[in-house]
Amino acid sequence: xxxxxxxxxxxxxxxxxxxxxxxxxxxxxxxxxxxxxxxxxxxxxxxxxxxxxxxxxxxxxxxxxxxxxxxxxxxxxxxxxxxxxxxxxxxxxxxxxxxxxxxxxxxxxxxxxxxxxxxxxxxxx
Numbered sequence: 001x002x003x004x005x006x007x008x009x010x011x012x013x014x015x016x017x018x019x020x021x022x023x024x025x026x027x028x029x030x031x032x033x034x035x036x037x038x039x040x041x042x043x044x045x046x047x048x049x050x051x052x053x054x055x056x057x058x059x060x061x062x063x064x065x066x067x068x069x070x071x072x073x074x075x076x077x078x079x080x081x082x083x084x085x086x087x088x089x090x091x092x093x094x095x096x097x098x099x100x101x102x103x104x105x106x107x108x109x110x111x112x113x114x115x116x117x118x119x120x121x122x123x124x125x
Contacts, residue, residue: 018073021083026056029090037094044101048094055093060086 030052039045063085064070072078107115 017076018079018082021079022057022060022086025060025083025087026053026090029056029087033091033094037098044098047101048097051097052090052094055096056086056090059089059093063089 030049033052034045034048037048039048060082064072064082069082069085072082107118110118
């Protein structure tokens with residue numbers, strides 16, 4: 001006769017399952033982002049991948065914290081929903097990084113004082 005699953009084993013399985021769902025979500029969002037906006041260089045590819053991963057994890061965590069969605073981790077379907085949330089939070093990360101790099105590259109020859117002046121002028125508009 002099989003022994004019932006102990007609470008520590010159940011906790012381990014839950015953590016492993018949640019980690020697997022989050023890992024798959026992060027991998028999928030990185031794949032989608034790189035396939036839709038192909039990086040121009042290897043460096044841009046690496047930066048985009050890292051920023052998408054960090055954006056997914058931190059953005060998803062921030063949304064979970066803000067809206068108290070911790071209880072979703074108690075069920076399989078809730079964990080899948082959290083995985084979708086992590087996926088959705090990673091999508092804008094690469095776009096924001098690309099915009100920032102385009103901004104920086106366009107002003108590569110300028111000094112910091114010129115850039116600050118330009119930003120102040122834009123904010124005042």
